[in-house]
Amino acid sequence: MLTIDRYLRASSLEEAYEAAQKKNSAVLGGMLWLRLSHRHVSTAIDLSALGLCGVEDLGDRYRIGAYTTLRMLETHEGLHRDFGGVIGDALRDIVGVQFRNLATVGGSVFGRFGFSDVVTVFLALGASVELYPSGTVSLETFCGMRGVKDILTHVILPKRQVRTAYRAMRNTATDFPSLNVCAVLAEDALTVTVGARPLCAVAYRLPAAGAGTAEEIAEKIAKETVFASNSRASETYRRHLCRVLVARAVDDVYGKGGES
Numbered sequence: 001m002l003t004i005d006r007y008l009r010a011s012s013l014e015e016a017y018e019a020a021q022k023k024n025s026a027v028l029g030g031m032l033w034l035r036l037s038h039r040h041v042s043t044a045i046d047l048s049a050l051g052l053c054g055v056e057d058l059g060d061r062y063r064i065g066a067y068t069t070l071r072m073l074e075t076h077e078g079l080h081r082d083f084g085g086v087i088g089d090a091l092r093d094i095v096g097v098q099f100r101n102l103a104t105v106g107g108s109v110f111g112r113f114g115f116s117d118v119v120t121v122f123l124a125l126g127a128s129v130e131l132y133p134s135g136t137v138s139l140e141t142f143c144g145m146r147g148v149k150d151i152l153t154h155v156i157l158p159k160r161q162v163r164t165a166y167r168a169m170r171n172t173a174t175d176f177p178s179l180n181v182c183a184v185l186a187e188d189a190l191t192v193t194v195g196a197r198p199l200c201a202v203a204y205r206l207p208a209a210g211a212g213t214a215e216e217i218a219e220k221i222a223k224e225t226v227f228a229s230n231s232r233a234s235e236t237y238r239r240h241l242c243r244v245l246v247a248r249a250v251d252d253v254y255g256k257g258g259e260s
């Protein structure tokens with residue numbers, strides 16, 4: 001059971017950060033994951049007064065506040081248009097609409113969950129994260145950082161001309177994914193991410209032309225990626241899924257349109 005001693009509605013990032021440094025404190029997102037934990041929280045830090053909910057279009061990039069919900073991302077017209085609907089494709093099987101109306105971008109990214117659809121799609125789109133007070137780091141760097149006690153304030157998505165595809169395998173609808181894959185083809189590079197390995201997603205960057213057939217790319221990525229087994233899938237099955245899903249996603253972005 002989760003127990004909380006003190007609730008703090010922070011009135012500034014400084015106040016939130018200071019409170020977050022104390023032993024056993026926790027920043028609150030939508031609390032969907034947090035509430036399932038068996039933790040004793042000394043101070044629960046609510047960021048809802050800090051204006052972190054919403055998607056800003058800054059011309060060359062989107063700046064997404066940490067308290068933006070997954071459903072807001074999924075239904076955002078600009079994100080849908082500029083990224084070919086891939087964010088909606090990645091998020092729509094996460095539990096249900098009511099759940100995605102509560103789950104936040106901050107909690108989803110900060111958690112760096114080994115089953116995350118959110119990290120897989122953001123990583124492929126070249127996201128970075130704004131941390132208070134450390135500043136901006138790429139999501140890829142953030143995925144490898146441990147023991148961070150910063151406040152995640154925003155996720156940045158650069159706007160580029162891209163073709164995108166998302167593929168995931170779930171044993172049953174709305175379950176955690178057994179594997180997920182995102183492919184993003186820009187003018188100069190093809191990025192493929194593989195997540196739910198079940199470790200934090202990894203990214204591969206290849207030249208936009210001449211990297212081989214979809215099957216060759218998939219074979220190489222499946223060989224290089226580290227997978228593990230858990231109750232949803234074995235390491236061997238995940239490697240097999242990787243071959244299949246990467247080949248389909250790569251075919252999709254090059255316009256060959258495989259069916260899952």
Ligand SMILES: Cc1cc2nc3c(=O)[nH]c(=O)nc-3n(C[C@H](O)[C@H](O)[C@H](O)COP(=O)(O)OP(=O)(O)OC[C@H]3O[C@@H](n4cnc5c(N)ncnc54)[C@H](O)[C@@H]3O)c2cc1C
Pocket residue numbers: 026027028029030031032033034035036047066093094095102103104105106107108109110111113115116117118119150151152153174175176177
């Ligand atoms: C039953 C269930 C099924 C799920 N299925 C999927 C799935 O299929 N695919 C998928 O991608 N995800 C899935 N998720 C994860 C979910 O989508 C959210 O990512 C998760 O609940 C965390 O988001 P939250 O807003 O609830 O954060 P919380 O639970 O409130 O917080 C999560 C962690 O992040 C910290 N935190 C929150 N916000 C910040 C911040 N701004 N700065 C610093 N630290 C912060 C908290 O202290 C906590 O440690 C599932 C979760 C549950 C409970």
